[in-house]
Amino acid sequence: MTFRLDKLTVRHLAPGAPVALHEIDLDVAQGEQLAIIGPSGAGKTTLLSTLACAHRPARGRFTVFGDDPWALAEASRHRMRASLFLAPQTPPLPPRQRVVTAVLAARLPRWTLWQALVSLVRPLDPDAAFDALERFGLGDKLYARVDRLSGGERQRCALARLLLSDAKAFLVDEPLSALDPALSQMTLTTLQEEAAARNATLVCSLHQVDMALANFPRIVGLRDGRVMFDAARDQVSAEMIAALYRNEQAEAARPAMHETPERLAVGACF
Numbered sequence: 729m730t731f732r733l734d735k736l737t738v739r740h741l742a743p744g745a746p747v748a749l750h751e752i753d754l755d756v757a758q759g760e761q762l763a764i765i766g767p768s769g770a771g772k773t774t775l776l777s778t779l780a781c782a783h784r785p786a787r788g789r790f791t792v793f794g795d796d797p798w799a800l801a802e803a804s805r806h807r808m809r810a811s812l813f814l815a816p817q818t819p820p821l822p823p824r825q826r827v828v829t830a831v832l833a834a835r836l837p838r839w840t841l842w843q844a845l846v847s848l849v850r851p852l853d854p855d856a857a858f859d860a861l862e863r864f865g866l867g868d869k870l871y872a873r874v875d876r877l878s879g880g881e882r883q884r885c886a887l888a889r890l891l892l893s894d895a896k897a898f899l900v901d902e903p904l905s906a907l908d909p910a911l912s913q914m915t916l917t918t919l920q921e922e923a924a925a926r927n928a929t930l931v932c933s934l935h936q937v938d939m940a941l942a943n944f945p946r947i948v949g950l951r952d953g954r955v956m957f958d959a960a961r962d963q964v965s966a967e968m969i970a971a972l973y974r975n976e977q978a979e980a981a982r983p984a985m986h987e988t989p990e991r992l993a994v995g996a997c998f
């Protein structure tokens with residue numbers, strides 16, 4: 729089992745921040761691939777960073793590869809984190825770095841300090857970086873500067889890092905937000921093929937419900953920090969999706985579209 733969450737509650741540290749995840753139950757087996765969907769603010773990013781051991785839960789039980797990360801010594805937790813690759817929505821890549829160096833940074837945990845320093849000046853394995861970039865259609869950007877990449881190129885550059893990591897679980901936050909449909913499909917296919925090839929677990933948050941349903945066997949719907957459903961994709965109905973994305977505030981503010989004759993008549997009288 730990669731992740732086991734039992735009634736997990738997570739609160740952000742900011743003063744007055746509301747609970748971001750409420751009593752989440754979630755088991756994810758090693759090698760499983762699932763998509764997390766839900767409206768903005770549902771808690772998708774918080775869930776992914778909790779799985780990456782970046783947020784200490786407030787309550788509940790949480791294990792990663794069978795261990796509670798927050799019961800481990802810091803050094804052991806750090807080693808555990810090296811098996812978890814979190815790809816944030818906005819990747820924190822050094823802007824002035826060359827793409828090749830940024831991608832090879834995935835190898836840092838395996839390198840000595842000397843190798844890391846040498847690679848900053850003369851990249852140690854540019855062929856590996858090229859191969860990883862090429863799988864995301866970015867081979868021609870190998871020696872470009874990170875701050876000259878488009879938003880979508882930067883996102884894929886960060887995902888190319890994932891291919892060079894030793895991670896056993898990929899936690900990918902909205903990887904398609906800056907990509908056109910063809911690149912979106914290529915990106916998901918590459919992530920899924922890599923995960924399957926090394927039996928890594930893939931948890932991916934997506935705003936594109938159609939892409940989630942077309943590509944992932946298991947779908948978790950999050951709303952207001954709660955799991956609304958956790959189902960095989962063929963069990964996810966249009967009604968479940970509509971309920972997940974129902975915008976209560978907008979509905980309350982919108983005037984009724986189809987007034988009944990009685991209500992119209994009453995309105996006309998007063």
Ligand SMILES: Nc1ncnc2c1ncn2[C@@H]1O[C@H](COP(=O)(O)OP(=O)(O)OP(=O)(O)O)[C@@H](O)[C@H]1O
Pocket residue numbers: 740741742745746748766767768769770771772773774775
């Ligand atoms: N650093 C933070 N401090 C305080 N509250 C936060 C912080 N980050 C997120 N939140 C709050 O936690 C809740 C969940 O946010 P989160 O970013 O996990 O949602 P999301 O589903 O990923 O949203 P989106 O689809 O817009 O990226 C929201 O109410 C958000 O305002």
